[in-house]
């Protein structure tokens with residue numbers, strides 16, 4: 001099992017596209033309505049990232065969006081460094097739920113950085129489709145709670161990497177996290193050097 | 202889409218909130234408090250306990266509002282008391298244990314059976330390659346750390362709460378990680394190997410401490426285990442459809458995977474190290490993903506995964522579920538393992554358990570009355586496969602028991618084999634001894650019995666009619682001029698013969714019966730030295746004492762030189778070990794014809810010990826030693842040791858050095874057989890041993906034979922006297 005430096009948890013109602021978002025970021029794919037038969041699904045993914053010259057691993061936790069498990073979700077986000085709260089850009093109910101998650105997070109996991117994420121941005125390119133949540137409304141809300149706001153599309157991959165890179169950078173910008181990561185890095189660097197030495201001699 | 206789904210499971214917010222009202226979520230683990238308040242609460246609790254012990258019963262559990270099953274307050278109080286009592290007794294036990302460990306001067310780790318534990322052995326073996334790659338220095342350092350780690354925790358196991366211990370353990374994991382980065386010993390160790398070392402330490406230490414830290418008596422883990430087990434048993438009617446979980450029950454592969462996943466999660470209880478337990482969870486969850494992929498026909502995600510895990514947990518009903526979860530939470534290397542995949546699955550497992558604990562009709566989307574009916578067991582949902590799975594738990598229990606039985610059977614076979622081997626050994630040993638004894642007996646036809654009988658000699662005159670008239674000593678007595686002897690003889694003479702016989706009759710049976718009963722030490726008495734110490738202790742009646750004194754004075758009157766030699770002998774015989782040393786050093790000097798034979802025949806150590814110091818080895822010529830020995834024995838033991846002196850005296854004129862040696866060796870071989878006989882007793886073969894050893898001493902029935910030998914001995918004695926005076 002790989003060591004994970006940064007725990008990122010995906011929150012949001014069912015069908016908002018959390019799993020798709022993770023799949024897009026980790027495997028750079030979108031399964032849409034025709035799922036890949038031969039792939040085993042995953043609810044957890046670890047991916048190495050590089051930010052500010054440091055390499056570290058982020059672990060992404062997908063959660064069950066069904067409301068019947070909502071009560072348990074705080075078990076999931078305990079100890080998370082970042083939370084991506086997703087809502088379907090076309091669905092105002094999911095927006096309300098997102099707001100609920102955020103208030104929960106603010107109260108119980110103060111350390112956790114919140115990223116408000118609108119999904120299925122690609123669907124808004126169709127002019128006939130009117131998005132339920134306007135950009136201005138969302139960004140205003142995000143600013144109010146000191147969260148970052150990103151609009152993504154797992155289908156096209158738009159802003160997905162941006163979102164995760166932003167998370168990685170924010171994480172490493174925290175001197176405390178930096179220190180932790182550096183310890184691991186220095187450990188690996190030392191290994192490389194010493195193994196070099198062995199090879200040389 | 203999502204609007205269709207009505208909120209089904211809504212646990213009352215208040216239940217989740219910290220009881221302190223601080224706004225954070227509480228946790229049933231922490232008595233309904235949040236982590237912060239729980240810690241404060243604990244601290245307060247501890248202080249209160251210190252001040253007034255009796256008031257400490259306000260346990261968190263009683264406060265626990267979310268524990269619907271919590272029993273009557275009075276009972277829980279009792280439980281609490283019991284727990285505390287348990288803890289105390291455990292503490293005592295440990296104190297005792299540790300003190301004994303100190304006494305024996307051995308490090309505690311070995312005391313704990315670190316070397317004996319097969320799991321640790323296996324662990325060591327598994328890591329042998331790693332350590333051989335890393336070198337001795339690393340291995341040494343790692344084990345040093347392990348032992349200090351172990352001691353650090355072991356010391357506090359009974360003093361600190363489980364949470365404090367958990368913190369300590371986590372801290373120690375990190376200390377070691379830092380040490381590896383800092384120490385020059387680890388400079389050539391790769392990051393991967395460091396991870397392996399961390400794993401190794403965790404596994405090793407936690408396996409050692411498992412007994413103490415898993416489900417400790419100071420917590421109520423066990424109660425919770427039982428609660429959740431009962432709860433799951435009650436819920437075993439819940440099927441996959443209720444949970445909204447997609448499991449394709451028509452596919453045999455899915456079936457197999459379901460069973461594998463169940464086995465995996467059940468295996469958690471038998472693993473010892475926290476990360477091994479965690480790995481069981483991970484394996485289970487991976488299998489769930491596989492079975493979901495088969496069922497869904499595509500990659501599964503968290504939405505399908507959690508219900509499936511709940512389903513598996515429900516059907517597996519793992520043993521000591523809560524204890525295992527708490528153990529992993531407390532002692533798994535959190536910084537490393539709990540953030541990754543393992544942590545994710547473990548979190549899901551916790552969710553599943555929490556879901557099952559709080560499960561209501563709502564969360565299953567069924568009417569409340571139907572739920573009630575199912576719960577009360579009145580109605581069983583119609584689904585054959587589900588009911589088959591319901592039996593799964595029982596099946597697994599059965600398999601577990603079968604495994605245990607198998608193990609028992611194996612052990613039993615082992616035991617039987619061991620018994621047979623032991624039996625063989627015993628009979629072989631028995632035969633050995635028999636032949637040895639036979640050999641000794643044939644070499645030395647005179648048995649011990651005569652030795653015993655001489656007692657009579659001193660206390661009263663031999664009354665056997667066949668003996669020559671007592672007049673002979675009477676004549677000699679005045680010549681010697683010893684008052685004592687003459688006095689004695691006079692007394693005996695004046696006594697009526699009838700009286701004398703009756704006295705002897707009284708005496709004889711007692712002496713014969715005392716022979717089989719007496720301990721091996723008694724048989725040693727033929728050695729003059731032993732006889733001296735023993736006989737004086739044993740002197741009971743004034744009569745006997747008188748007799749002993751008499752004989753002593755008699756000998757003193759005869760010769761003083763011999764007596765001195767006796768004393769020196771005594772010191773030499775005092776300790777067994779000394780004897781051994783002496784024999785070793787003396788052996789080369791002694792060149793007795795019989796000696797090699799003796800070594801072959803009888804187990805050498807015992808024989809030698811006694812043989813050389815007392816026998817010819819020390820003594821210059823066969824004749825002289827015999828004489829001195831005779832009187833030694835006589836003076837020292839008085840009436841008690843008659844036969845040896847008498848016998849040797851008898852054959853004195855013709856005696857060869859060989860017979861002297863043989864004679865002196867005889868009493869030695871006897872104690873040997875006697876002690877061996879004890880072994881037989883253990884093997885409950887006493888009877889056989891007795892008959893085989895064929896010791897005349899044992900044969901209580903051969904009284905006539907005994908009398909014969911007695912007569913012989915006495916006649917010998919008399920003739921000795923004759924010659925002497």
Ligand SMILES: Nc1nc2c(ncn2[C@@H]2O[C@H](COP(=O)(O)OP(=O)(O)O)[C@@H](O)[C@H]2O)c(=O)[nH]1
Nearest residue numbers: 014015016017018019020032033120153154155
């Ligand atoms: N067009 C479009 N569809 C999406 C996008 N993300 C997810 N979906 C679809 O939304 C549905 C639910 O997605 P899923 O990832 O399973 O949502 P989850 O329940 O939050 O995990 C799926 O049918 C996806 O194909 C997106 O960015 N664009």
Ligand SMILES: [Mg+2]
Nearest residue numbers: 019502503504
């Ligand atoms: Mg999903």
